[in-house]
Amino acid sequence: MNFEAVRAFVAVAEDGQFQIAADQLGISQQAVSKRIAALESFLGTKLFERVASGAVLTADGVRFLPRAKAVLVAVKHAVESVRRExxxxxxxxxxxxxxxxxxxxxxxxxxxxxxxxxxxxxxxxxxxxxxxxxxxxxxxxxxxxxxxxxxxxxxxxxxxxxxxxxxxxxxxxxxxxxxxxxxxxxxxxxxxxxxxxxxxxxxxxxxxxxxxxxxxxxxxxxxxxxxxxxxxxxxxxxxxxxxxxxxxxxxxxxxxxxxxxxxxxxxxxxxxxxxxxxxxxxxxxxxxxxxxxxxxxxxxxxxxxxxxxxxxxx
Known part of the structure; x- marks a missing residue:
């Protein structure tokens, strides 16, 4: 599972819009969409429903979100544990x-x-x-x-x-x-x-x-x-x-x-x-x-x- 795809998923879930998530991540909206699509393909399920206002989580997306956040935090703690600064x-x-x-x-x-x-x-x-x-x-x-x-x-x-x-x-x-x-x-x-x-x-x-x-x-x-x-x-x-x-x-x-x-x-x-x-x-x-x-x-x-x-x- 790609870490950056998980990061993109959490960003979209929190902001509700692909463009805002892209701005926060410093990448294009198309790149965010590709990462979400790759993650959904890997998991074998849809994580978002596209709506007029942006995107809302599916039932599987709601279940996946807290675990995805936990992955990001665990990686953050792991990196900080070995950094010299x-x-x-x-x-x-x-x-x-x-x-x-x-x-x-x-x-x-x-x-x-x-x-x-x-x-x-x-x-x-x-x-x-x-x-x-x-x-x-x-x-x-x-x-x-x-x-x-x-x-x-x-x-x-x-x-x-x-x-x-x-x-x-x-x-x-x-x-x-x-x-x-x-x-x-x-x-x-x-x-x-x-x-x-x-x-x-x-x-x-x-x-x-x-x-x-x-x-x-x-x-x-x-x-x-x-x-x-x-x-x-x-x-x-x-x-x-x-x-x-x-x-x-x-x-x-x-x-x-x-x-x-x-x-x-x-x-x-x-x-x-x-x-x-x-x-x-x-x-x-x-x-x-x-x-x-x-x-x-x-x-x-x-x-x-x-x-x-x-x-x-x-």
């Missing part, structure tokens, strides 16, 4: 102010010989696509199901169970508390405009809110973290959530207070995920660092984790 380890952290970026920074401090490229995608679905396409080497995220159920080529390791905290103004009734129980939040509104419907963190907060009957308002507009802090600082009733390792500017004039939640302590379960076939020399070091650094929940510690994570606690 190195490229940065590409790691998705979701946002540079989150715990994921802090974990990666701690790794960098102990492995400065490994060049790192920090990426920020839109969530776990985009991270998984990047891993399967070979565009990302590893990513930090919260998984709502084991990664091998999504794709057996991917691997996972828990990275950090991050304690959730609240932020309130110094005029809030909870200000001054050393710690607050989640059920004490029931009378108040938590404003979290950064929640995006369908994302893994939206699922986390939905489950957390149900468990403790917390009113979480995710309506926008979301003008960013600093604007959120300004709003909380001006309110005697609103609160918001942050992770223990969330980084940000906390101007003294805002008079904000971060308060830990306890009894139980809610934990946001960060995982590191990667493609099992990836041979980047820095990836193994990152995986080993994450596994060494991960602190499981103590046996008698009173914590809250999402239902799918809680049974493991390790």
């Amino acid at each position: 190195s490229r940065p380890l590409r790691v998705d952290v979701l946002s540079r102010r989150l715990a994921s970026a802090e974990i990666l920074r701690e790794f960098h401090l102990g492995h400065q010989a490994i060049s790192i490229e920090i990426l920020t995608t839109s969530g776990v679905d985009a991270t998984i696509r990047g891993l399967l396409d070979g565009d990302i080497d590893a990513g930090f995220c919260y998984l709502r199901e084991p990664i091998d159920r999504t794709d057996p080529q991917l691997a996972q390791s828990f990275a950090y169970f991050e304690p959730v905290q609240i932020v309130v103004s110094d005029r809030h009734p909870l200000a001054g508390h050393a710690a607050v129980r989640p059920d004490e939040l029931t009378p108040f509104t938590a404003w979290v405009p950064g929640i995006v419907t369908g994302t893994e963190w939206a699922g986390f907060y939905e489950e957390f809110a149900r468990a403790f009957r917390i009113d979480i308002d995710s309506t926008g507009p979301n003008f960013g973290f600093e604007s959120l802090l300004d709003t909380i600082a001006d309110s005697p009733a609103l609160l918001t959530f942050v992770g223990e390792k969330t980084r940000g500017s906390w101007p003294e004039h805002q008079r904000l207070t971060r308060i830990p939640l306890a009894r139980p302590k809610p934990l946001y379960p960060w995982s590191l995920i990667w493609h099992a076939g990836n041979q980047h020399p820095g990836l193994g070091e990152l995986v080993r660092h994450v596994r060494r650094s991960f602190a499981p929940v103590a046996v008698r510690e009173e914590v809250w984790l999402p239902d799918l994570v809680a049974p493991t606690r390790r």
